[in-house]
Amino acid sequence: MAQMTDTAAPMLTMADGTPLKQALARATRRSKLRAFLLVAPLLAFILITFIVPIFDMLARSIANPEVQAAIPETAALLAGWDGTDLPPEAVFATLAREISDPARRQDVGRMAARLNYEDAGFRSLFNKTQRRIDDIKAGPYKNALIKIDKDWGKPDTWKMIRLMAPALTVSYYLNAVDRTYDIDGNIVAQPDWKRIYVHLFLKTIYVSLGVTVACLILAYPISYLLATLPPSRGNLLLILVLLPFWTSLLVRTTAWIVLLQTNGVVNDLLVWLGVIADGNRLNMIYNMTGTIIAMTHILMPFMVLPLYSVMKTISPSYLRAARSLGANPLVAFVRVYLPQTVPGIGAGSILVFILAVGYYITPALVGGQDGQLISNFIAYHMQKSLNWGLAAALGAILLAGVLAMYWLYDRLVGIDNMKLG
Numbered sequence: 001m002a003q004m005t006d007t008a009a010p011m012l013t014m015a016d017g018t019p020l021k022q023a024l025a026r027a028t029r030r031s032k033l034r035a036f037l038l039v040a041p042l043l044a045f046i047l048i049t050f051i052v053p054i055f056d057m058l059a060r061s062i063a064n065p066e067v068q069a070a071i072p073e074t075a076a077l078l079a080g081w082d083g084t085d086l087p088p089e090a091v092f093a094t095l096a097r098e099i100s101d102p103a104r105r106q107d108v109g110r111m112a113a114r115l116n117y118e119d120a121g122f123r124s125l126f127n128k129t130q131r132r133i134d135d136i137k138a139g140p141y142k143n144a145l146i147k148i149d150k151d152w153g154k155p156d157t158w159k160m161i162r163l164m165a166p167a168l169t170v171s172y173y174l175n176a177v178d179r180t181y182d183i184d185g186n187i188v189a190q191p192d193w194k195r196i197y198v199h200l201f202l203k204t205i206y207v208s209l210g211v212t213v214a215c216l217i218l219a220y221p222i223s224y225l226l227a228t229l230p231p232s233r234g235n236l237l238l239i240l241v242l243l244p245f246w247t248s249l250l251v252r253t254t255a256w257i258v259l260l261q262t263n264g265v266v267n268d269l270l271v272w273l274g275v276i277a278d279g280n281r282l283n284m285i286y287n288m289t290g291t292i293i294a295m296t297h298i299l300m301p302f303m304v305l306p307l308y309s310v311m312k313t314i315s316p317s318y319l320r321a322a323r324s325l326g327a328n329p330l331v332a333f334v335r336v337y338l339p340q341t342v343p344g345i346g347a348g349s350i351l352v353f354i355l356a357v358g359y360y361i362t363p364a365l366v367g368g369q370d371g372q373l374i375s376n377f378i379a380y381h382m383q384k385s386l387n388w389g390l391a392a393a394l395g396a397i398l399l400a401g402v403l404a405m406y407w408l409y410d411r412l413v414g415i416d417n418m419k420l421g
Contacts (some may be wrong), residue, residue, distance in 0.1 A: 002098040054399070061392035064169035067161065070111035071098045078158060083184075087158050092141040099126065100133045117215060118171065118180070119160050125151050159183045172393035197374070197394065200402075204373045208356035214296045215303040215352050216345065223307035223344075241304050249298065253365045256294040259327055260284040260366070286368030294362045299355055303348035308346030319417070350409045354402055374398060 006061065013019055067075055074095045080379050081087045099108050108126055115122035129148050136144040146153040161186055164171070174187060177197040182188045189195070222241065226234050244252060259265045267281040284290050314337065322332035360375040367373070374394060381391035 030358060035243035035310055057392045059393050060388055061172050061396050062168050065167055066111040066114035067165045069317050070104055071095060072096055079221045083159055091138055092145055093139060096133060096141045099130055110122040115160060115164055125149055156183050172389040174399055175390055176393040200374045203310050204357060208353050210292055211295045211299060212353045215300050216349060218387050219300055219303035219307055223304050223311050226308045227311035242300055243309060244301055249361060252298055253294055253362050256366055259287060260290050285366060287370045291363045291367040291371035294366050295356060295359060299352045302351050302355060304347040307344040310341050314340050346409060357402060
């Protein structure tokens with residue numbers, strides 16, 4: 001490298017005369033660019049398969065374009081209606097013109113389905129009106145529409161259309177927490193026979209907590225045994241723990257159906273041992289019992305591995321030191337060993353809980369009607385009822401709950417203390 005004259009501050013340069021500072025900055029930029037290009041495929045994958053779907057779900061949970069797309073002029077006229085009596089003749093005439101337009105037939109069908117989510121009967125009302133709208137040759141349209149269906153003569157019908165006219169709505173979120181709008185736009189509780197989602201959310205949380213506690217109780221001694229056994233036998237036991245990962249989830253779930261059914265292996269064994277009478281076989285399938293048992297078995301490795309990874313790093317000399325200082329085995333374990341496994345307990349618990357909250361296939365197969373969780377109803381609205389807005393709202397609330405649990409874990413344990421291996 002060369003140096004400048006003594007009359008100025010010395011500047012280090014490269015062999016080609018480029019200032020060293022500039023060369024280092026260029027090398028740093030190139031290093032960062034290479035690092036970005038290496039992780040770019042993963043970032044693109046996460047963006048396309050995770051981030052974009054989440055934002056799409058959140059958008060669908062508040063999107064309400066159906067009425068505006070099908071009858072925009074009618075919606076605009078209803079915005080100025082006082083709601084005390086039937087709308088004026090111009091509103092009836094505009095509605096008749098818009099729903100009779102062949103280009104809007106599909107939009108009207110989607111609008112009818114949307115309104116039907118809020119008040120059953122709108123789908124048949126619009127279908128009937130569309131079939132007979134061409135019979136109306138001239139006004140007055142008010143009498144003609146009421147003649148087609150008397151519901152057009154009810155102010156409540158028009159109030160519901162006006163209520164659902166805005167392009168954005170929180171009605172899906174209200175339905176997701178067993179609330180709705182009354183005909184005047186006030187938020188009220190759903191009728192008793194429609195109040196299912198709050199109960200399902202609570203049941204999902206209870207089941208997830210129960211599965212998490214069951215996994216912790218069963219996995220802790222297994223992990224301790226794995227960490228303390230000689231490597232040859234410990235590795236063999238670890239393979240047995242990991243064996244479920246190598247088996248299809250569907251196969252494992254189906255196996256539990258065979259094991260738990262009334263004439264299954266478990267009941268036959270209990271009868272053979274004399275624990276229960278043949279006429280009093282246990283009902284362990286197609287209910288919540290089967291759901292908890294199957295989910296506990298499937299999620300067990302997710303608790304064992306974090307616990308094992310932490311326990312493996314705990315030196316046995318700690319317990320020997322505690323014993324030499326006068327502590328009995330129980331006190332030594334509780335006061336010395338157990339606190340050191342808290343990071344593994346926290347990591348395994350939050351991992352199992354989050355997986356359990358979103359579980360779908362196992363409750364669907366072994367849970368029956370009693371064992372269904374909120375994820376099963378999200379799938380129902382996505383696949384069968386096609387109420388994607390409500391499914392998105394339920395999913396958004398579930399996501400918010402998971403994020404809240406993650407935040408709570410960070411506050412109580414600390415994400416920096418999470419150890420997964």
